[in-house]
Amino acid sequence: MRGKFSCLVAVFLVLGLMIAVSACSKKTVPAQPGFGGTESSPYSGVGSGAGLDDAKWRELGINSEAEKREFLEKVKTFENQDIYYDYDAYTLSDPAKKVLDEKIAFLKQYPRVKVTVEGHCDERGTTEYNLALGERRANSAQQYILNSGLQTQKLTTVSYGKERPISTGHDEASFAKNRRAHFVVIY
Amino acid sequence: MLSNGISSSRLNLLGLCLLCMALCAGSASGADIVVPPISSPNFQRIPIAIPDFKYMTPAETQFSHQMGETLANDLDYSGVFRPLDPKGFLEDPQTMGLNTPEIKFPDWKRLGADFMVRGSYQVQGSSVKMEGRLFDVGGQRMVKGKVYDGDIQNWRSMVHDFADEILLALTGERGVFDTKIAYVQKVGTAKEIFYCDFDGSNPVQVTRDNNLALSPAWSSDMSQLAYVSYRDGAAKIYSLNVRSGAQSVICGYTGLNMSPAWRPGRNELAVTMTKDGNPDIFLVSASGQILQKLVQGYSINVSPDWSPKGDKLAYVSNESGNPQIYILDVSSGQKKRLTFAGNYNTSPAWSPKGDWIAYSGIAGGEHNIFIIRPDGGENRQLTSGEGRNESPAWSPDGRMLAFSSTRQGGPSIWVMLINGTGVRRLTRQGGEQELPDWSPRMNH
Numbered sequence: 191m192r193g194k195f196s197c198l199v200a201v202f203l204v205l206g207l208m209i210a211v212s213a214c215s216k217k218t219v220p221a222q223p224g225f226g227g228t229e230s231s232p233y234s235g236v237g238s239g240a241g242l243d244d245a246k247w248r249e250l251g252i253n254s255e256a257e258k259r260e261f262l263e264k265v266k267t268f269e270n271q272d273i274y275y276d277y278d279a280y281t282l283s284d285p286a287k288k289v290l291d292e293k294i295a296f297l298k299q300y301p302r303v304k305v306t307v308e309g310h311c312d313e314r315g316t317t318e319y320n321l322a323l324g325e326r327r328a329n330s331a332q333q334y335i336l337n338s339g340l341q342t343q344k345l346t347t348v349s350y351g352k353e354r355p356i357s358t359g360h361d362e363a364s365f366a367k368n369r370r371a372h373f374v375v376i377y
Numbered sequence: 378m379l380s381n382g383i384s385s386s387r388l389n390l391l392g393l394c395l396l397c398m399a400l401c402a403g404s405a406s407g408a409d410i411v412v413p414p415i416s417s418p419n420f421q422r423i424p425i426a427i428p429d430f431k432y433m434t435p436a437e438t439q440f441s442h443q444m445g446e447t448l449a450n451d452l453d454y455s456g457v458f459r460p461l462d463p464k465g466f467l468e469d470p471q472t473m474g475l476n477t478p479e480i481k482f483p484d485w486k487r488l489g490a491d492f493m494v495r496g497s498y499q500v501q502g503s504s505v506k507m508e509g510r511l512f513d514v515g516g517q518r519m520v521k522g523k524v525y526d527g528d529i530q531n532w533r534s535m536v537h538d539f540a541d542e543i544l545l546a547l548t549g550e551r552g553v554f555d556t557k558i559a560y561v562q563k564v565g566t567a568k569e570i571f572y573c574d575f576d577g578s579n580p581v582q583v584t585r586d587n588n589l590a591l592s593p594a595w596s597s598d599m600s601q602l603a604y605v606s607y608r609d610g611a612a613k614i615y616s617l618n619v620r621s622g623a624q625s626v627i628c629g630y631t632g633l634n635m636s637p638a639w640r641p642g643r644n645e646l647a648v649t650m651t652k653d654g655n656p657d658i659f660l661v662s663a664s665g666q667i668l669q670k671l672v673q674g675y676s677i678n679v680s681p682d683w684s685p686k687g688d689k690l691a692y693v694s695n696e697s698g699n700p701q702i703y704i705l706d707v708s709s710g711q712k713k714r715l716t717f718a719g720n721y722n723t724s725p726a727w728s729p730k731g732d733w734i735a736y737s738g739i740a741g742g743e744h745n746i747f748i749i750r751p752d753g754g755e756n757r758q759l760t761s762g763e764g765r766n767e768s769p770a771w772s773p774d775g776r777m778l779a780f781s782s783t784r785q786g787g788p789s790i791w792v793m794l795i796n797g798t799g800v801r802r803l804t805r806q807g808g809e810q811e812l813p814d815w816s817p818r819m820n821h
Contacts, residue, residue, distance in 0.1 A: 278695075278699065278700075278721075314739075314744075315700070315721065315723065316680070316693075316700075316723040316724050316737060316744075316767060316768070317591055317592065317768075317811070317812060318591075318592065318635055318636045318649070318679040318680045318693070318723075318724075319677065319679055319680065319693055319695075319700050319723050321591075321612065321633055321635050321679070322633065322635075322649065322651070322656040322677040322678075322679050323677065325632065325633050325651055325656070326677070348610070348611055348612075349612070349633060350589070350607075353568065353589050353591070354589075
């Protein structure tokens with residue numbers, strides 16, 4: 191009972207201290223707008239870094255506003271570039287490998303970020319077969335990245351099969367856009 | 378909701394089968410009435426007359442028409458009967474007699490009816506006593522009679538039960554009027570599990586994860602509904618206890634956990650998991666404990682479906698280079714390729730009697746529904762030229778298949794007889810519906 195109470199007191203003390211420190215730091219360091227994530231960011235959303243504090247940014251190897259901007263630009267490019275596959279296939283084409291090489295360069299520059307590789311399929315074929323096929327696509331991309339010597343724990347895969355198409359048309363142009371691996375940066 | 382349904386039907390079945398006893402003397406069983414199976418080329422729907430039910434007291438007289446209409450809809454749905462248009466009936470259903478000597482058989486025969494149903498009911502307070510009698514017009518005799526006693530709110534399940542009795546009497550097999558169909562419903566960008574009655578009515582939402590939920594699968598006693606959900610960020614297999622509403626994880630191994638299929642009569646499932654790096658098929662307990670690896674290799678192995686005895690497994694593998702259906706003999710471990718026509722055959726579904734395997738195959742550039750004998754014979758295409766048709770699921774009487782179709786826009790659930798006729802749309806709500814699974818009968 192007594193132990194629990196003192197524990198609670200300690201928690202409150204620490205919390206109070208943290209609030210005091212953060213209030214204090216706000217007063218003493220007013221000349222760093224944006225670095226710390228309070229300013230609205232064009233990259234808002236999950237994993238945009240909006241909630242990251244300076245210490246977290248430094249952990250990622252980012253020490254200035256300029257570096258942060260560079261990083262966020264690269265994240266945007268990283269996430270916007272998918273790789274594409276042939277029908278009912280999961281082998282990597284040469285253009286896909288080229289895109290993956292760029293991703294590897296990014297991951298080497300920022301070794302602390304994590305990446306989820308999503309495998310997707312076009313709407314043809316059944317839900318369950320496509321879930322398995324989507325995982326193979328994600329795995330093929332993951333394997334290519336790992337073969338470059340990057341550590342395993344940075345990459346996770348998830349297959350959405352044909353359940354989350356990026357293009358909702360029913361023609362080959364749409365199908366081709368949906369047969370892809372998509373990459374999400376987590377930091 | 379479902380538990381209410383179960384208790385009420387139990388109540389109905391307590392209804393007295395007084396008339397059954399009276400029938401025994403007349404040797405009026407269905408055995409001497411030969412109805413060929415629907416899959417036979419000689420099959421023709423049986424014409425049946427169903428006049429409005431007779432109200433014995435002038436209370437709740439609207440049921441008179443509603444009961445007759447519901448029974449006619451059920452019998453039409455079954456694919457076995459062709460209910461005649463009541464406009465042609467000669468007698469006023471409220472003055473028409475109920476007993477064999479009072480039935481004007483020659484009149485019904487002239488109208489083209491092979492059978493006639495005479496129903497009546499009596500309302501007392503909040504309860505209703507309903508009686509149904511099935512007459513053989515040619516033989517001029519009663520084939521089946523049954524009395525129901527119960528809450529007035531349950532009149533519909535009484536009618537459904539009598540429709541089942543009519544099917545049982547004339548075909549030797551009950552209908553499916555107490556069954557449910559589970560399916561995936563698109564809600565915004567999410568997909569959720571729902572189930573509805575056999576005729577599409579009373580949809581009930583099962584998951585509310587605002588995420589991806591897929592592949593609902595009924596257990597053989599209808600107590601559990603397994604499904605796949607991404608609610609934890611990855612595809613895991615969950616189970617819903619249909620009575621209590623409790624949900625629990627069955628398989629949450631690393632990688633994909635998908636394609637649940639309950640083994641008939643046992644508390645086990647076949648599932649596809651990629652925990653070992655390849656989509657392999659495992660046998661797991663209801664709590665997800667791995668009992669056996671059933672299918673493995675370098676190929677994609679998905680969509681297992683059990684034979685009714687639970688000794689064989691139909692599944693999809695791309696070991697030949699494209700998806701085809703295979704059959705595994707579980708005890709011997711022997712695999713046999715079933716489908717050879719076309720280069721994309723998936724979603725096997727073993728019929729309840731074990732005599733057919735339905736599947737979805739690409740033909741004419743689109744997915745269509747096929748049935749094939751488990752030995753590879755008699756491959757029949759049931760749909761063609763009408764959108765994408767996928768995910769066949771058998772009705773528990775083996776007369777019908779539910780499937781998803783894009784023939785009227787986005788995917789919705791449809792039902793057809795296994796001769797490809799009697800196609801009807803089941804789900805009409807907005808959004809998209811897919812991946813149907815038909816429950817077993819509630820009253821076995």
